[in-house]
Amino acid sequence: xxxxxTGPRGPKPRSIFRLSNLIVYGTILLLAIYYLAPxxxxxxxxxxxxxxxxxxxxxxxxxxxxxxxxxxxxSSACTGLKCEGLMGGFLNSLFITVPSxxxxxxxxxxxxxxxxxxxxxxxxxxxTILIFGAFVPYQLMLYPIVIILRELGVFGDLAGLVIVHSxxxxxxxxLIFRNYFSSLxxxxxxxxxxDGAGFWGIFFKVMIPMSSPILxxxxxxxxxxxxxxxxxxxVYTRPEAYPMTVQLNNIVNSTYGEKEYNVNxxxxxxxxxxxxxxxxxxxxxxxxxxxxxxxxx
Amino acid sequence: xxxxxxxxxxxxxxxxxxxxxxxxLTATVIFVGCTLWTVAYSxxxxxxxxxxxxxxxxxxxxxxxxxxxxxxxxNLLLYGTLMMIFSLxxxxxxxxxxxxxxxxxNVFRTIFLYPYALSFVVTGLTWQWLLNPDFGIQxxxxxxxxxxxxxxxxxxxxxxxxxxxxxxxxxxxxxxxVLMLAGLRGIDQDVWKxxxxxxxxxxxxxxxxxxxxxRPIFVTAVVLVATGIIKIFDLIVAQTDxxxxxxxxxxxxxxxxxxxSSQNLGQGFAASTTMLLVVLVIIIPWSFYEFAGRHNAK
Numbered sequence: 001x002x003x004x005x006t007g008p009r010g011p012k013p014r015s016i017f018r019l020s021n022l023i024v025y026g027t028i029l030l031l032a033i034y035y036l037a038p039x040x041x042x043x044x045x046x047x048x049x050x051x052x053x054x055x056x057x058x059x060x061x062x063x064x065x066x067x068x069x070x071x072x073x074x075s076s077a078c079t080g081l082k083c084e085g086l087m088g089g090f091l092n093s094l095f096i097t098v099p100s101x102x103x104x105x106x107x108x109x110x111x112x113x114x115x116x117x118x119x120x121x122x123x124x125x126x127x128t129i130l131i132f133g134a135f136v137p138y139q140l141m142l143y144p145i146v147i148i149l150r151e152l153g154v155f156g157d158l159a160g161l162v163i164v165h166s167x168x169x170x171x172x173x174x175l176i177f178r179n180y181f182s183s184l185x186x187x188x189x190x191x192x193x194x195d196g197a198g199f200w201g202i203f204f205k206v207m208i209p210m211s212s213p214i215l216x217x218x219x220x221x222x223x224x225x226x227x228x229x230x231x232x233x234x235v236y237t238r239p240e241a242y243p244m245t246v247q248l249n250n251i252v253n254s255t256y257g258e259k260e261y262n263v264n265x266x267x268x269x270x271x272x273x274x275x276x277x278x279x280x281x282x283x284x285x286x287x288x289x290x291x292x293x294x295x296x297x
Numbered sequence: 298x299x300x301x302x303x304x305x306x307x308x309x310x311x312x313x314x315x316x317x318x319x320x321x322l323t324a325t326v327i328f329v330g331c332t333l334w335t336v337a338y339s340x341x342x343x344x345x346x347x348x349x350x351x352x353x354x355x356x357x358x359x360x361x362x363x364x365x366x367x368x369x370x371x372n373l374l375l376y377g378t379l380m381m382i383f384s385l386x387x388x389x390x391x392x393x394x395x396x397x398x399x400x401x402x403n404v405f406r407t408i409f410l411y412p413y414a415l416s417f418v419v420t421g422l423t424w425q426w427l428l429n430p431d432f433g434i435q436x437x438x439x440x441x442x443x444x445x446x447x448x449x450x451x452x453x454x455x456x457x458x459x460x461x462x463x464x465x466x467x468x469x470x471x472x473x474x475v476l477m478l479a480g481l482r483g484i485d486q487d488v489w490k491x492x493x494x495x496x497x498x499x500x501x502x503x504x505x506x507x508x509x510x511x512r513p514i515f516v517t518a519v520v521l522v523a524t525g526i527i528k529i530f531d532l533i534v535a536q537t538d539x540x541x542x543x544x545x546x547x548x549x550x551x552x553x554x555x556x557x558s559s560q561n562l563g564q565g566f567a568a569s570t571t572m573l574l575v576v577l578v579i580i581i582p583w584s585f586y587e588f589a590g591r592h593n594a595k
């Protein structure tokens with residue numbers, strides 16, 4: 001029993017060839033198949049020609065690898081009568097995600113900072129409402145928000161969607177920023193106060209330079225969340241500004257013409273590529289983002 | 298951290314108050330205001346546009362007399378129960394497996410969690426393809442020689458919801474695993490030693506000692522999974538679009554369709570208010586547990 005203080009703290013280590021070990025590894029590998037199969041199937045299907053798709057089953061490797069479905073999915077797959085591919089949706093999602101991520105994080109970090117360092121009377125009441133609001137099904141707020149956005153003159157616009165994403169990202173983001181700023185040593189804040197820095201001075205010169213770990217977590221959380229959004233996309237945008245998820249659904253579930261499964265799967269992968277890339281690059285930080293969301297402060 | 302004392306408390310921390318305006322507006326206008334607005338208008342006969350014409354509980358009566366709504370509620374109950382049981386069980390099981398000091402723990406954790414990074418639309422479409430009767434798993438097994446094999450849940454009224462469950466579990470169980478793994482790693486090593494000295498087999502330690510110790514994590518997981526279940530919408534739209542027939546309809550989709558395609562706002566409001574009631578049934582006991590429990594701990 002060496003290594004008691006580091007590494008996994010499960011049961012004692014065993015030699016690799018024991019029966020119980022075989023069972024453990026066998027079970028893990030079997031389960032891994034369940035989790036990996038869909039990704040594998042998407043990939044191989046997207047690299048087959050339609051003729052080959054019809055002949056084989058979904059798990060068969062492509063005999064002749066082709067990337068035509070990918071090009072078609074990107075630039076000429078049809079949604080109904082329009083055949084423009086996913087490129088437009090990708091750009092829309094990009095234009096939606098970038099400002100939404102920036103605005104929602106900017107707003108929430110200031111909120112969290114105000115709550116952690118400059119509490120005022122009633123601050124916690126609003127914060128509690130905010131956290132409980134996160135559990136109210138979106139369906140209750142969908143329509144009134146349509147009215148509000150229409151009154152503000154931004155319904156169907158990018159600005160409207162940015163507002164919506166900032167609103168619904170606020171509970172979780174405010175929570176993680178508040179917790180992070182509370183965990184910083186109070187002496188820092190006091191020292192800055194004595195040096196005469198004010199609310200914004202401390203925020204920009206002391207807090208923000210120290211918050212890169214939590215900023216990365218927040219960015220991961222928001223980019224994947226907003227990129228994967230579907231509901232707000234269909235409710236609050238016009239068809240020409242639909243995000244990628246909505247366009248993907250329209251392409252694949254379009255009832256016009258013959259189904260091109262290879263193109264559909266290529267389109268599906270392309271849509272999943274952005275969050276997947278973030279997931280594989282960020283690794284443990286992604287897990288920390290989830291944990292930050294799950295384990296309340 | 299009290300700020301400098303000034304005579305008027307309204308202006309105390311003024312910058313902080315101004316900076317909090319977005320949060321205050323979101324909490325009051327959106328989360329409270331919009332929710333109450335929808336609840337209020339669920340008692341009106343609004344159709345294409347919201348109209349303040351009071352009809353009492355008419356919308357609710359109509360709602361509970363609509364087949365589609367009853368099917369949606371039944372589906373939500375069935376899917377929700379199974380999803381809750383299986384994602385907790387699978388999540389805990391995966392976490393316990395990863396806790397066995399296995400080689401490549403990081404690789405397996407990455408594999409079990411990656412679906413959680415994908416959207417429900419991608420999830421739904423992938424599983425729609427995998428469960429396709431002509432090309433999917435059914436075809437695979439038939440190609441291997443078992444020609445009468447049948448596995449095409451999405452084309453069968455009775456089984457379609459289980460096809461959705463397969464996709465939902467695939468997407469969501471990794472999250473539970475991560476939570477459970479964090480919980481397992483937080484268990485005091487002495488507990489393991491003591492149990493092993495007593496000669497208790499591993500599986501019994503997990504089931505009877507570790508599991509009860511992880512109650513707070515389970516509560517968190519239950520709340521997270523439950524809120525996810527109630528919101529289920531995009532997965533259904535992508536994978537089955539409620540079909541075949543009405544067999545995979547869910548409340549969130551009913552609300553969306555009533556509000557934005559059937560021009561039957563009142564029904565949508567009544568249905569979403571009912572969803573809120575379901576959430577309250579989960580949230581109220583949880584918040585008592587959470588906050589009362591924490592109070593005692595301190």
